[in-house]
Amino acid sequence: MTTALFPPREAAAQTGLSLDTLRYYEREGLVGPIRRTAGRRAYTEGDIAWIGLLSCLRDAGLGIADLRAFTALLHSVDPAVDRVGFLRARREELRDRVAAITAAITVLDHKISRFEEEHG
Amino acid sequence: MTTALFPPREAAAQTGLSLDTLRYYEREGLVGPIRRTAGRRAYTEGDIAWIGLLSCLRDAGLGIADLRAFTALLHSVDPAVDRVGFLRARREELRDRVAAITAAITVLDHKISRFEEEHG
DNA sequence: GTCGCACCTGGAGCGCGCTCCAGGTCAAAT
């Protein structure tokens, strides 16, 4: 039983990222060096799942540096590494972002209702 | 009764933006041309309130182009302009962002609990 | 063989949102 492998094109399709972005993430160390067959990348299901996870965090606004730290942390074997602390800190940032966006939504709703009643 | 006016430094302090950013926003048409006294900007309370509002939307992730559109829209006298439609569209974008962030928080929580139980 | 195609690499370029800088003005303080 061999693990299924996916060519770049398919990895891109499955993750929703461009080929360039996939290569960029690899260069930046967000994904371990992808296995090559005949020089071309061959993504494992694990690679794709990991990239999907990165993509999710990326969509939430985390920067590349954060993702790199995240990657390094989860891959580290050092028990002294404060994984939970790091993860909690990121989560707090995200909660703050939600709060900021919620505030903005409130502002928009306020404007919307003002225009609605103005118009009649 | 004259409206209170604020020098740039104070406008920056009150809005939390830098002097450069205040000038930048003005150049970009996000705030109407600020009144000048002896060549220097003098921000009215209204200016500052408007900038605060922009800043709120900016913090939520709206881009400069969106803010410019927002500004133009709210300042437009043309009754044919679909203000409410625009505002609702922005709000939907923000709701989507919240959803994305919420998903990421779930992912982080998942990782956090995994490490917590692993560590004991 | 040679064509086309998917992919490779290294590096340049781009749009965004500031941020910084040089050179100048004006007003109050010394």
Next chain:
DNA sequence: ATTTGACCTGGAGCGCGCTCCAGGTGCGAC
């Protein structure tokens, strides 16, 4: 009269996150 300090302008520069490009490789189809 000179200095200081806050501000002015126009324009260059920067960090980020891609995105694009040139030039090359290897493989299957014809």
